[in-house]
Amino acid sequence: MEYRKIKDEDQPDSGPVDGDIESSRGKSPAPISSSIAALGAGPQWKRKTIVTFALTLLTSSQAILIVWSKRAGKYEYSVTTANFLVETLKCFLSLAALARTWKNEGVTEDNRLSTTINEVSVYPIPAALYLVKNLLQYYIFAYVDAPGYQILKNLNIISTGVLYRMILKRKLSEIQWAAFILLCAGCTTAQLNPSSDHVLQTPFQGWMMAIVMALLSGFAGVYTEAIMKKRPSRNINVQNFWLYVFGMAFNAVAILIQDFDAVMNKGFFHGYSFVTVLMILNHALSGLAVSMVMKYADNIVKVYSTSVAMLLTAVVAVFLFGFHLSLAFFLGTTVVSVSVYLHSAGKPPR
Amino acid sequence: MEYRKIKDEDQPDSGPVDGDIESSRGKSPAPISSSIAALGAGPQWKRKTIVTFALTLLTSSQAILIVWSKRAGKYEYSVTTANFLVETLKCFLSLAALARTWKNEGVTEDNRLSTTINEVSVYPIPAALYLVKNLLQYYIFAYVDAPGYQILKNLNIISTGVLYRMILKRKLSEIQWAAFILLCAGCTTAQLNPSSDHVLQTPFQGWMMAIVMALLSGFAGVYTEAIMKKRPSRNINVQNFWLYVFGMAFNAVAILIQDFDAVMNKGFFHGYSFVTVLMILNHALSGLAVSMVMKYADNIVKVYSTSVAMLLTAVVAVFLFGFHLSLAFFLGTTVVSVSVYLHSAGKPPR
Known part of the structure; x- marks a missing residue:
């Protein structure tokens, strides 16, 4: 029962950079399928395993960090600024990796940063989808409580599968x-509590919003996979750079919409602590892992990976925080x- | 949540002829597999479907009857006498069916009632296994409460699968x-309640007893299938007759052990009502359906059939008694x- 705390606290309004793993996860589409053939056996298989593993570990430590930070006292920083910093950090890390590649291999057609309107035009779409989804999140709480929303979030799994098939x-x-x-x-069963x-009493509007949000999130994920795989030979760090630049831009908009006053009055870094910094770091690395899973594996692998991470988290929390595991x-x-x-x-x- | 009432009340000490479907379900072994070939497509397939359907319907109406009888007031009759009557009724119905067969087809090698020691010696075993299991049931409640026992009973599913494979x-x-x-x-998930x-706090002895009980019940089921299929051409009513004769005998022993005083002082039929009669009828018919599933299908079909019946019951209870269905x-x-x-x-x- 206790274990649920992790999930319940993983809230968009109370949690720290929550939702960011999603805003980093998903960004743009195009007819694929031929590009997938580029992924085969051998080193690709090994790479796929490693990025999947990394994503699972990073995602599970994420929830642990959230519980830890809650225990250490509530956090009063604004979530939008943390999200913005995560995008910035990912952007910076991608550029750093690119700089190394340029030094070693020189600038080529595949790793140059400059791009065409045609290539770059799809990148803002996932970030925009997440902005809409995050705004919807504020309205759905009129119909569903926070633990109920955690349950409904599992609809993402189904929507991802359906959109993956369709798109x-x-x-x-x-x-x-x-x-x-x-x-x-x-x-859902693992998250059940009394x-x-x-x-089940969620009104019709609540269900509709939950379904729309699941579709937005699933669409953003599938779109990102499509972007990453459309140009299989394109350097992943260039693709990431463009994804994250738009992520930064859209999160800047979110700051303006949601936290403009707080940032103006209290300052950008108000309420930041050591744990906040750790969480931002973790979210940035998870975001990069998600991009790699999108490029070298797929959305299905990602969904399995984050689901297993959810379960791992609960088991780790038993040892770290003495939580009890329920029969459910x-x-x-x-x-x-x-x-x-x-x-x-x-x-x-x- | 409410739905659980059905299961919680389906108790060996408080419920009516509960446990009987099990004592009728399982009775004897032998190397099989060649006899299975006798079951193929065509009319066999149709027969298999019909008996499976009948078992599902009878099993689900069983639980409904139990809830109904509870609502009508508590039952004060002794469970062992009801079990004895169920075995007697099944025995009588098998004989009646046999009489008709004799009249139509005459007495043949396959439908004659007389038998050899070799054939009949296996029939008492399932009934004996159930007697032991039912006695164990009284001790396990020292370690597990009634709803907990309902959860642990699902171990039957696994033990049946394992023994089916092994034996x-x-x-x-x-x-x-x-x-x-x-x-x-x-x-188990469907039966979860707060x-x-x-x-999970069941002590080690409780787990051991639950596992032993699951094995006894699974073994009795698989043994019965083995008996029924060892002689595929043998008339099912003869096989049933011998199964139920021993069922009567072992239930008579159970009356002596558990309810001798009550029967002597208050009479055999003390506390019987119209619903009791209906339940005895239902259990007898379910028992016959189980025998047919064992002969024409198998234990796996039986387990699926009774599991689906459990779910059907809950849905029917929503309409009949206004129960609520839980997310679980x-x-x-x-x-x-x-x-x-x-x-x-x-x-x-x-």
């Missing part, structure tokens, strides 16, 4: 679809584990 | 094993549905 035209086998439904059911039943958590974990197995067992024959 | 040597594909684990997790977490119930139902799908999608190639 990227990549097939999941029937067994893999079954596994995906189980992933959603298992994650008050979860309230979510064990059952949900069982279902998610079977789902992971089925996803790989159900691979369609090539 | 009957019939294979489930990996996907079907995954489906079976999901069935257990889904049924107090379910207590079950929806999630559990989703997982069970996917499991049913995977069981058929995962059929090993012949």
